[in-house]
Amino acid sequence: MVIERSDGPTLGPSVFDANERLLAAEAALAAERRRADALSRIALSIGTDGNLENVVQAVVDGGVELTGARYGAFFYNTVGEAGESLTLYILSGAPREAFASFPMPRKTMLFAPTWAGREVVRSGDIKADPRYGHNLPHHGMPKGHLEVRSYLNAAVVSRSGEVLGSMFFGHPEPDVFDEASERLLVGLAGQAASAIETVRLHRDMARELEERRRVEERQKLLLNELNHRVKNTLATVQSIAYQTQRSARSPAAFREAFEARLMALSQTHNLLTEQGWQGADLTEVLQAEFEPYDTASGRFIFEGGPALRLSPKAAVAVGMAAHELVTNAAKYGALSNARGSVGVRWSVSDGSDPILTFQWTERDGPSVVVPQHRGFGRRLLEQGLANELSGQVQITYDPDGLRCVMRLPLRSLEPED
Amino acid sequence: MSDNKLSGLRVLVVEDEALVAMLVEDMLTDLGCTVVGPLADLDEALAIVGDAEIDCAVLDVNLGGKPIFPVADALKARGVPFAFASGYGEAGVREDHRSAPVLQKPFREADLARALDVLAAARAV
Numbered sequence: 001m002v003i004e005r006s007d008g009p010t011l012g013p014s015v016f017d018a019n020e021r022l023l024a025a026e027a028a029l030a031a032e033r034r035r036a037d038a039l040s041r042i043a044l045s046i047g048t049d050g051n052l053e054n055v056v057q058a059v060v061d062g063g064v065e066l067t068g069a070r071y072g073a074f075f076y077n078t079v080g081e082a083g084e085s086l087t088l089y090i091l092s093g094a095p096r097e098a099f100a101s102f103p104m105p106r107k108t109m110l111f112a113p114t115w116a117g118r119e120v121v122r123s124g125d126i127k128a129d130p131r132y133g134h135n136l137p138h139h140g141m142p143k144g145h146l147e148v149r150s151y152l153n154a155a156v157v158s159r160s161g162e163v164l165g166s167m168f169f170g171h172p173e174p175d176v177f178d179e180a181s182e183r184l185l186v187g188l189a190g191q192a193a194s195a196i197e198t199v200r201l202h203r204d205m206a207r208e209l210e211e212r213r214r215v216e217e218r219q220k221l222l223l224n225e226l227n228h229r230v231k232n233t234l235a236t237v238q239s240i241a242y243q244t245q246r247s248a249r250s251p252a253a254f255r256e257a258f259e260a261r262l263m264a265l266s267q268t269h270n271l272l273t274e275q276g277w278q279g280a281d282l283t284e285v286l287q288a289e290f291e292p293y294d295t296a297s298g299r300f301i302f303e304g305g306p307a308l309r310l311s312p313k314a315a316v317a318v319g320m321a322a323h324e325l326v327t328n329a330a331k332y333g334a335l336s337n338a339r340g341s342v343g344v345r346w347s348v349s350d351g352s353d354p355i356l357t358f359q360w361t362e363r364d365g366p367s368v369v370v371p372q373h374r375g376f377g378r379r380l381l382e383q384g385l386a387n388e389l390s391g392q393v394q395i396t397y398d399p400d401g402l403r404c405v406m407r408l409p410l411r412s413l414e415p416e417d
Numbered sequence: 418m419s420d421n422k423l424s425g426l427r428v429l430v431v432e433d434e435a436l437v438a439m440l441v442e443d444m445l446t447d448l449g450c451t452v453v454g455p456l457a458d459l460d461e462a463l464a465i466v467g468d469a470e471i472d473c474a475v476l477d478v479n480l481g482g483k484p485i486f487p488v489a490d491a492l493k494a495r496g497v498p499f500a501f502a503s504g505y506g507e508a509g510v511r512e513d514h515r516s517a518p519v520l521q522k523p524f525r526e527a528d529l530a531r532a533l534d535v536l537a538a539a540r541a542v
Binding site for chain 1: 433434435436437438439440443455456457458479481482504505506508509521522523524
């Protein structure tokens, strides 16, 4: 440019040079200010924004501005079934649709340094680059890809050496990026890495806090449930004490009967504890109660029946009922002499509302005497159990031996789900 | 042990654990009350609360995993006072029924008598 003054001499070359230098210096200063602005925007975003997407967007936008690129992209390193690959995460300077139909970059020769996490790849003209276009199916960029000739790429690597992703910058003109852009990109990649790590750290911390809160919540719930169970059990024991005291003829008799009932309850609790209080098997509940009364001597004809799982509540009730039947047999019934026996069997009916029919049959015991008063055992069976389990319990004082038939719907016996 | 004020009071008992139901029944009988039930099933209880001849009720909060509150609602609508019996204590009672007496299991006969006094007084009003 030549600057002339109409009324004076043409300005000399020194003035012209100075002017040009001034303009160049101003342009450099403006560029420097833009860089500084971009860098401070990136730093601000990293420092204040907890949203990973916003932070990475700021880094990539800043990168485009700083390097003079037309496009910028950040790809996440994801490990899938097909091994490591890059997933487009943030794009700058082009709509996301521009990439939508393309497969994500693979571990090709060109992209390999990204996975190694070391090198910056800069190419003045990527289409003429010897590292480019070796891989099927596209031999380079797929058809319809954004026009890229100037190419700049750096891995984003965490402090621990993990490859978090890769940043790419491109321009349709060749030779846009220089060494300064390369240095800038290295700095940006470092910022991106620390931003990603910071956000991840925050996210992990938040997750850990949430997990701890959940555990505490669950503990509180379990403790509450345990308290409820203990209080109910205490009420049950209170009832056993009350009922036993009513019928006991002496303190010694009270103690014996009370302890036996407590042990019966404890047996069922043991079985339930083994199964995390989810339920118990009917056969096991019965056998635990019968065992102290010599099941091995053959006086128990334990025919059993189909396997059946009882809810904790039903297990406690059935265990207690079995205890009352067997102690009664041992005291007054078929197990109180030398030759009596007890048959135990059950069946389950078909249909939409199946019913368990449980039969307790005593034989060859001493002659049966119909009791004058309804004792605890009989009341528990006929009224308590029948009521609690929505069924019927019938005790018959047959001359051949006591018989007890329980008809209980499975819906009130089995655990829920 | 019999309390004159409670004598002849007709008390509905809803309690799903056989042994506890028997205990409450015995305590009430000792206090001179007439027991209606005990019932262990929510639907059964709901079926009778509408027209059963009762002065008040003692309700277990949790019936085999089902909350008793529909029964409490029906009683409230009929103006029949009730007390809750619960292993959870007051914490297990729904907000809008917090004015009802709560018997924390296990409880003594005297505790039950006190709760019934409150219910009998509420009925008299």
